[in-house]
Amino acid sequence: MTGDPTDLVVENYQAGLLLAGGSSDDDNGMKWFLNRGGGGDVLVIRASGSDGYNDYLYEELGVNVNSVETIVFNNANAANDEYVLQQIAGAELLFIAGGDQYDYYQYWKDNPIEDAINALINDKQITVGGTSAGMAILANCYYTPPGSSADAEEALGNPFHPDVNILGRNDFLDVPFMENVITDTHYDQRDRAGRHLTFLARLSQQYNVQMRGIAANEYNAVAVNEEGIARAFGEWPEYPLDIVYFLRTNCQTEFLPEVIEDGEPLSWMRNGTAVKAYRMPGTPTGEFTFDLNDWETGNGGVWYNWTAENGVLSQIETGDSDCLDGMPSSLQNADIQQFDISPNPVYDVLTIDLSEKSEVRIYDISGKNLGTFSGDNQLTVNVNDWIAGIYFVEVRSKNTRSYAKFVKAN
Secondary structure: EEEEEOOOOOOOOOOHHHHHHOOOOOOOHHHHHHHOOOOOEEEEEEEEOOOOOHHHHHHHHHOOOOOEEEEEOOOOOHHHHHHHHHHHHHHHHHHHOOHHHHHHHHOOOOOOEEEHHHHHHHHOOOOEEEHHHHHHHHOOEEEEOOOOOOOOOHHHHHOOOOOOOOOEEOEEEEOOOOEEEEEEOOOOOOOOHHHHHHHHHHHHHHHHOOOOOEEEEEOOOEEEEEOOOEEEOOOOOEEEEEEEOOOOOOOOOOOOOOOOOOOOOOEOOOOOEEEEEEEEEEEOOOOOOEEEOOOEEEOEEEEEEEEEEEEEEEEEEEEOOOOOOOOHHHHHHOOOOOOOOOOOEOOEEEEEOOOOOOOEEEEOOOOOEEEEEEEEEEEEEEEEOOOOEEEEEEEEEEOOOEEEEEOOOO
16 A cells, blocks of 8 residues: 555546556556546556556656555455455556456456446446556456467467467456457557457357457557547657557448358458458547547547458558448449449449439448549549459438449450
8 A cells, every 4th residue: 555545535536448558557548547536546456466556656647646555366365355345445546457367357257356346337437447468358358368378370370279268248347338349458569460350250250249349559558538538648659659459340231250160260351341440549648539439430540441361461541431331241243233334344434323412432342442422413433543443332322322333444
């Protein structure tokens, strides 16, 4: 314990979530965390290490708090300790340190600690944070390997590799805005994008749900306020790798992986848009944001399409969040023409006939949106500089969507 051991009862604390990517903590992210505690008591819980957070949080960041206490769990027996449960219940801020998330899974799941943390999050509604292993369990889905941690090559090469185990969902911590979300940390530093994609594929396939993901590089933190607005802290652009990621599976009707079997490399294409990824810099002021209410609205970041083909990850910049919602994956192989386009094949100028005022989008065969246009009766698009190949036109008018396919000739 550092500071006043007397429990200070405050009322002006705020709900929130801090997800830190591991290694050294970002000072600005931690200041955001401390400022939400109303000057009350901070509790750090962990399963290894010592009290290294005490002085850092109590005095080194310049934010007033009543106390900082660290409790180190050596085994699951402490989950029934009355003092431990009392200190958790009295905290205005809770921080879960790094270490081994399997220890947290063993020591806290399905016992009074799980209940106490969920009560802080959902009843008392304080801000909870975690770094590395702590971040790994602060979502409604989690990865807690009992042995070696899977790398991207293992996961993509076999989504059911023995190291890709204990992928839980909705049976541990219940965190607002984290439904069907799985996190990952030390991201680019340990080349974990491929395994994160595999986690989404496994969970999507097992539960038939469209999964989401949040990832942070080392030294970065994702801060989520009570309204579900996430911001990223880091030192970008001074450090170009200070980046966080928000992932979501494709919003097509058919979104599950095409090949996901034990012993087989993962293939998850879905017209080149299996997973939409928003890559957002973390800055000292955290001015860039992403909305976890719709998983689409962001500023300061760039959208990518992520796919896996025969165990090989591809990340292609798209510039927009559109993921061909409502467009069936069989469209590439279907001869569909629901409105007139001419000429087809086209060499230079494509003419699209419209029955009413509409928004028109054109996609290449990978699913990348090449442009969004508007027109009333007839729309012309110059495609002279486009490469030869197959393209799709989507016409959106009122509540209907129509499609056509054309060929760009040399």
